[in-house]
Amino acid sequence: MASSVEKWVGLGSAMAGLGLLWSRMPEHVHEEARHIISSLTPMVSAYFNPYEQITVSEYSEEPQFRRNKLFDAISAYLSCECVGDARKLRAELGNDSNGPLVGLDENQEVVHSFRGARMWWRLCSKASKNRGPTIISILPGDADEPRCYKLVFHKRHRKLVVEDYLPGIVERWRELTARNRQRRGRRLFTNHSVCGKGVWSSVPYNPPATFGMLAMDPGKKREIMDDLTAFREGKEYHSKVGKAWKRGYLLHGPPGTGKSTMIAAMANFLDYDVFDLDLTSIKNNAELRKLFLDTTDKSIIVIEDIDAIEVDLATKRKGKKAANGDQNDGHHQLPIDLSDNSGDDKSKVTLSGLLSFVDGLWSACGGERIFVFTTNHVGRLDPALIRRGRMDKHIEMSYCHFEAFKVLASNYLGVADHPLFVEIGRLLDATQMTPADVAHNLMPRGKRKRNADECLAALVEKMKKAKMESASPPVDPVDEANEERFHSD
Numbered sequence: 001m002a003s004s005v006e007k008w009v010g011l012g013s014a015m016a017g018l019g020l021l022w023s024r025m026p027e028h029v030h031e032e033a034r035h036i037i038s039s040l041t042p043m044v045s046a047y048f049n050p051y052e053q054i055t056v057s058e059y060s061e062e063p064q065f066r067r068n069k070l071f072d073a074i075s076a077y078l079s080c081e082c083v084g085d086a087r088k089l090r091a092e093l094g095n096d097s098n099g100p101l102v103g104l105d106e107n108q109e110v111v112h113s114f115r116g117a118r119m120w121w122r123l124c125s126k127a128s129k130n131r132g133p134t135i136i137s138i139l140p141g142d143a144d145e146p147r148c149y150k151l152v153f154h155k156r157h158r159k160l161v162v163e164d165y166l167p168g169i170v171e172r173w174r175e176l177t178a179r180n181r182q183r184r185g186r187r188l189f190t191n192h193s194v195c196g197k198g199v200w201s202s203v204p205y206n207p208p209a210t211f212g213m214l215a216m217d218p219g220k221k222r223e224i225m226d227d228l229t230a231f232r233e234g235k236e237y238h239s240k241v242g243k244a245w246k247r248g249y250l251l252h253g254p255p256g257t258g259k260s261t262m263i264a265a266m267a268n269f270l271d272y273d274v275f276d277l278d279l280t281s282i283k284n285n286a287e288l289r290k291l292f293l294d295t296t297d298k299s300i301i302v303i304e305d306i307d308a309i310e311v312d313l314a315t316k317r318k319g320k321k322a323a324n325g326d327q328n329d330g331h332h333q334l335p336i337d338l339s340d341n342s343g344d345d346k347s348k349v350t351l352s353g354l355l356s357f358v359d360g361l362w363s364a365c366g367g368e369r370i371f372v373f374t375t376n377h378v379g380r381l382d383p384a385l386i387r388r389g390r391m392d393k394h395i396e397m398s399y400c401h402f403e404a405f406k407v408l409a410s411n412y413l414g415v416a417d418h419p420l421f422v423e424i425g426r427l428l429d430a431t432q433m434t435p436a437d438v439a440h441n442l443m444p445r446g447k448r449k450r451n452a453d454e455c456l457a458a459l460v461e462k463m464k465k466a467k468m469e470s471a472s473p474p475v476d477p478v479d480e481a482n483e484e485r486f487h488s489d
């Protein structure tokens with residue numbers, strides 16, 4: 001008779017044999033077994049189920065609704081590593097990629113092997129109310145876009161998955177994103193509506209503008225460049241003080257003073273993408289939020305002519321009151337209501353919506369974003385929009401003065417000094433010429449190339465004429481009062 005120790009040893013060997021047999025079973029047997037186990041009642045299945053599951057949703061709910069970067073990392077990873085075995089694929093044009101990103105279609109499953117451990121991946125359309133035997137759930141919320149990945153693995157691999165496999169996927173994604181960005185170069189994104197949904201599309205963006213060619217006060221220019229450099233290198237600082245890694249600029253000044261040129265120079269200086277947000281084609285806050293969430297790190301988000309939106313609000317109010325009796329003052333009609341009390345309206349973009357994305361959502365959707373608002377009429381803006389803290393820097397782009405002129409003369413004519421400079425300086429003080437006007441006068445005309453003497457003499461004539469004409473320029477009294485209010489704030 002065998003001793004009890006021998007019985008246990010025998011049982012142990014039998015179990016080990018079974019375990020070995022199990023690990024050598026073909027994959028479809030594993031699959032069958034998993035399906036059978038998962039169809040058992042939850043309690044029994046929880047007891048016997050040797051598998052664990054991690055759910056990774058596309059969007060998280062807390063602390064604020066935001067895109068889950070782990071979801072994007074997994075998409076990119078599966079697209080590179082695992083889609084070979086899948087029969088149903090889907091293709092998307094990701095923001096960061098040059099071409100289509102081919103990934104798993106919904107409910108397709110692929111198996112991946114990592115250091116001998118099997119991982120089953122599935123993309124699900126609803127981060128199921130019926131989560132089954134979910135043991136760990138990373139960012140489990142699902143909101144507007146309720147897709148999620150489910151990763152199933154044997155429970156003995158939990159440490160491997162959490163400590164090595166998932167971090168490895170994130171690391172790989174970072175490398176891929178950096179490589180993609182380098183390959184595709186800088187891009188300019190614009191938003192438009194496709195089937196009622198706001199989407200970004202992009203083109204290569206290589207504007208020639210640099211800070212070197214920007215005509216403005218050299219001290220101010222240096223200050224802005226230092227500010228941008230501090231921002232770009234401020235990752236640690238922002239996380240240390242618990243601030244979102246973002247910065248807001250308000251560029252204001254008359255048309256032709258270089259606001260767009262400044263944005264291009266900023267993008268060149270920082271090597272960031274530009275997202276040019278056209279609010280007129282956005283129908284509500286939800287769409288605006290989605291567009292913000294789809295912007296990428298290292299980008300400048302631009303909302304131009306923000307004053308036109310304010311005017312529209314005034315127009316709308318007046319319109320209601322006068323029932324078509326009032327004239328609108330020539331600005332575009334925008335589907336936007338900037339009144340603060342309409343934040344819940346689902347059919348409009350509202351000021352509260354815009355501000356909450358600029359402040360709150362931004363903090364949550366990752367780092368390294370600069371947003372720039374531009375306006376020709378700073379006095380018309382709602383103070384809530386431009387208060388300090390929301391707009392970190394107010395930059396006035398002014399009419400051309402002598403220092404700015406010298407930059408233009410050097411860029412366009414290659415001239416650092418000239419006998420006419422003194423007169424030009426005097427005339428600039430007495431007129432309101434924009435850098436765009438001055439630059440226009442320094443450019444070659446027709447086929448004949450003018451030399452510096454001719455250009456500068458023509459410019460002097462032009463300025464004398466402008467001085468006479470602008471002896472008493474018409475002023476918008478409302479605008480002037482508002483500008484005063486702004487500067488005294």
Ligand SMILES: Nc1ncnc2c1ncn2[C@@H]1O[C@H](COP(=O)(O)OP(=O)(O)OP(=O)(O)O)[C@@H](O)[C@H]1O
Nearest residue numbers: 213214215254255256257258259260261435436439
């Ligand atoms: N400060 C400047 N420095 C150098 N060039 C300038 C400057 N301002 C204007 N220009 C020239 O004038 C052109 C128009 O300027 P820009 O579009 O940047 O002005 P803006 O202030 O954005 O005008 P708008 O308000 O009408 O959009 C530019 O392409 C550039 O050549």
